[in-house]
Amino acid sequence: MRWEERLLDLFDDLEQQAAGLALVERDALVAEQSRSEYAAVALADRLHASVGTRLLLDVGGPGALDGRLVRAGDGWCLLEVGGVEWVVVAAAVRAVRGLVDAGRSPEVRPLTARLGLGSALRGLAGDRAQVLLHRVDGSTARGRLGRVGRDFVEVLVGDEGGDGAAGRGHLEVLPFATLAALRAG
Structure with a gap:
């Protein structure tokens, strides 16, 4: 093999190594970009x-x-x-x-997906159905949802009759931050 062929082979080898390094660098950049974009996902x-x-x-x-x-x-x-x-x-x-x-x-x-917890609770309050509320501390309360404020809901606890008559329960005001989940019943 002549020196010219060896030199060309060397250049080919160097070009392939450079291309490989460029691919590795590109893959690292793509991975970093994916990680930074994923960091914005809630x-x-x-x-x-x-x-x-x-x-x-x-x-x-x-x-x-x-x-x-x-x-x-x-x-x-x-x-x-x-x-x-x-x-x-x-x-x-x-x-x-x-x-x-x-x-x-x-x-x-969709627009409806932007409605907050207050909107969901207002819908339930309009039904006047009994709900079982679970608080984040593990306690529960059974009652009927009343008025819903910006960051709280009024609950008539112990109201089994449903007519809202005096003496049928007591009103509790629950901040949204204390609520974990609720269901009908």
Whole structure:
């Protein structure tokens, strides 16, 4: 083999090594960009993308809730567990299993998905149905939802009759931050 051929072989080898190094560098940049983009994904984005999926939520208060995610709102979600619908406060969720491997950013969510916990509670309050409230500290209360403020809900606790007559229960004001989940019944 002549020196010219050896030199060309050397140059070919160096070019291949350089191309390989460029690919490694590009892969590292893509991975870093993916990590930085993923850092902007919120749990709410994953929940909104998982509507219709079966999830297992570990919720402070009621514990494990295994059911189908029916709806996700701003700071809450609706989970159907054995035919019973649970309104779950997102801040009380300690762990989730079963989320899809995607996110749905706020810009592409329907308008109704932007409704907060207060809107969900106002809807339930309008039904005047009995609810079982689970607080984040593990305690429960049974009653009827009343007026809903910006960051609290009034609950007539112990009202079994439903007519709101005096002496049938007592009014408690519960800050949203104390709520973990609630269900009808």
